[in-house]
Amino acid sequence: MSLSDFSARADRADQELDKLSKLFAQLNSSQENSPVDANELQRLQEENRILKEKLKSIENSTTGSSTTTVQPESGDGDEDEVNPWDVKASSEKGVDYEKLIIKFGSSPIDAALISRLESVIKRPAHHLIKRGIFFSHRDLTFILDQVEKGNKFFLYTGRGPSSESMHLGHLIPFMFTKWLQDVFDVPLVIQLTDDEKFLWKDLKMEECQRLGWQNVKDIIALGFDVNKTFIFADLTYMGQCPSFYQNITKIRKCVTYNQVKGIFGFDDSSPIGKISFPAVQAAPSFSSSFPFIFGDKTKVPCLIPCAIDQDPYFRMTRDVAPRLGYIKPALLHSSFFPALQGAQTKMSASDANTSIFLTDTPKQIKTKINKYAFSGGQATIEEHKEKGGDCEIDISFQYLKFFLEDDEKLEKIRVDYTSGELLSGFLKKELIEVLTPIVQQHQEKRKLVTDQLIQEYMTPRKLNF
């Protein structure tokens, strides 16, 4: 090895040494400047955990005792609890809807109203109405009056996008809304409350928006007329149309904290996002929130088909409407789609076995129904033949009420199951046969929904009606 080789090697080593020394000094000093102590971090994390626990226990104890207008007598144990975030039935038959009508102050949909509806639309009512699943209303007669006078109204419904895939229960209001749109030939607005989900759930905002986009595919797959339907997500639409925020602000001027506390059960530790949210769900009830659809017509009547747990929002909306010079929205309330385990339990998006999802395979549908669908039958075949089954609590029968359109067939099943002639197994088989093609066809249609088509539905634009 030559001298020059060594010289070069030593020089390189010196350079390398110099570089490393500097880096080392830097690294060391950065640690000194911000003396981040692992112990301190641990202490803070522990403190954080304790503080959060403390806060949670306070929040639980205060929400536990704060009664809402929705369930003023929740303390006595045999009352159902129904609000936008919680539905609890005290009986195995599920929520007592007759009581709820009285409590909420809505009106029952009776035979006379159904026959009036049928005479206006000149065809039979939807089976969800005839079978009492849409069981309650506000101002439906006013809407029918308008139709008879040749005036248009618009439909408004919505969805809180909190899960990737929707289950059968989520389909109900949309299937029914689609029928209303076809029958009345009216425009429809569908709200995705991605802001609500962000405020209530421990989810990132982007995730709520993504779930909204996924849910829109399921909604579009139901076949709403693209020329008559505007779908919007709050976190986007708010930044597309000043009229929407302007209406929300007008509503927020009319509603006090005391009022929303009473209606929705908020408390002083609720974030101001939750407290002010109800105005966001209220605003689409007014046609002036959609100037590109309704022009300067601020008094186009609105009909809202929804599950009855959403009624508190619209009671509030109906309160403020006259003060803003707007028309009170009319409502059609549905009962709840029961969980497989029975009407008393709640379907849970986090427990895949509580419902049939729109993504389920035929095998999953079959297994879930056979394994989990709560039976109204008796313990033994002998006992069943003797005493008969109970349709009121049999989930297979309940699901058939939602999805089997053939009235005669359903009635025959009811009679034969009640008499004990049919076993639960038959109802399960029947339900599997009804649901499997519905879910499969939905999946086929959903596949055809492109991003471009979604964009079309979600673009603020003129509608044809």
Add this chain to the structure above:
Amino acid sequence: MSLSDFSARADRADQELDKLSKLFAQLNSSQENSPVDANELQRLQEENRILKEKLKSIENSTTGSSTTTVQPESGDGDEDEVNPWDVKASSEKGVDYEKLIIKFGSSPIDAALISRLESVIKRPAHHLIKRGIFFSHRDLTFILDQVEKGNKFFLYTGRGPSSESMHLGHLIPFMFTKWLQDVFDVPLVIQLTDDEKFLWKDLKMEECQRLGWQNVKDIIALGFDVNKTFIFADLTYMGQCPSFYQNITKIRKCVTYNQVKGIFGFDDSSPIGKISFPAVQAAPSFSSSFPFIFGDKTKVPCLIPCAIDQDPYFRMTRDVAPRLGYIKPALLHSSFFPALQGAQTKMSASDANTSIFLTDTPKQIKTKINKYAFSGGQATIEEHKEKGGDCEIDISFQYLKFFLEDDEKLEKIRVDYTSGELLSGFLKKELIEVLTPIVQQHQEKRKLVTDQLIQEYMTPRKLNF
């Protein structure tokens, strides 16, 4: 040098290198294994502080002794009251700003900071700073650090458009902001809170929007660089940019009713519009509320020049910023522009005689000053010559402090008035001579502001900086 010398040197270097490499690896891995991150520590400290506050406010609210952060001792009578909707001074010299700094927890702008500012901007500070009218700050040093590092920040200020024509006091933050924009060459966003005015005042929404448009003319007349300035009105901008609502929603998720109750003094009968509004004034502090200006840069520092009564909004903003991963806005606080009748009284838009309006004629200016400007002089000329005038309470002198830029001349007036050599009449004459051309020139410039120019300032667009 022999081969063996080199060989020894190279060996030593190798050893040294090896040692350092190991140390370096150790240091690095110790950081990785226990990723003690200064940011995480800070975040936890901040979160724990907020959690503690939240717990405290819950405890306060349940015991019923809820005191507000703004005026904890407001009951004892000799405290000034300063919040966004009310300013009441207990002394005729006006608000005690030194006390306010302590109460609000901000920092005084002292001689050292002014000289640091001057060394950064390489020119004298604005007379509003030198004369202590902008007297308090939060994190101004952080902004100066950024400037020295060659980093950009942006300015944010605003106005609540509640009256047709602005008065001299309204000009102050804008004049000063214009100077900041010129000196630092940075983008500026100006918020018109027409939604706030609608929520607080008994005005129609359209009227609040119209007043906003009128006020924008006065703001533009001050000569803000159109290439660096974006002016927006909430009721319109909310519907133009989803990011704005998205940031507002994020803020509203972090702030509870208890917190805004504590900071702003809301109560249970407050409309939910007021309760949720603070998030609307907070959001423009974050660069992500203006994606067309800042692209995907969500951490551009923000400096907010404002009157100190607006500080509660930004205390709240600074609380939530770290939880959203944003930078706390820095602030420059001004004292209040006194009413003609004295620093203890409040200027009122409904009483034209409490201030000079930007629409006043030279004759009105002259009459108002001569008739209403509170004098710090003595009852008779003899007494005045003997005892001298009191600049602290003399409104003409106070107004000159805001508008007479010539330091020497102002100082001479101060000395001669204090000694009794100058009478109040001289100060009034001087003030009339200073203000008349300012107001007249403003009116000339305002006339040149076309609707098209307003539209240009108010269009969401790229800015040059």
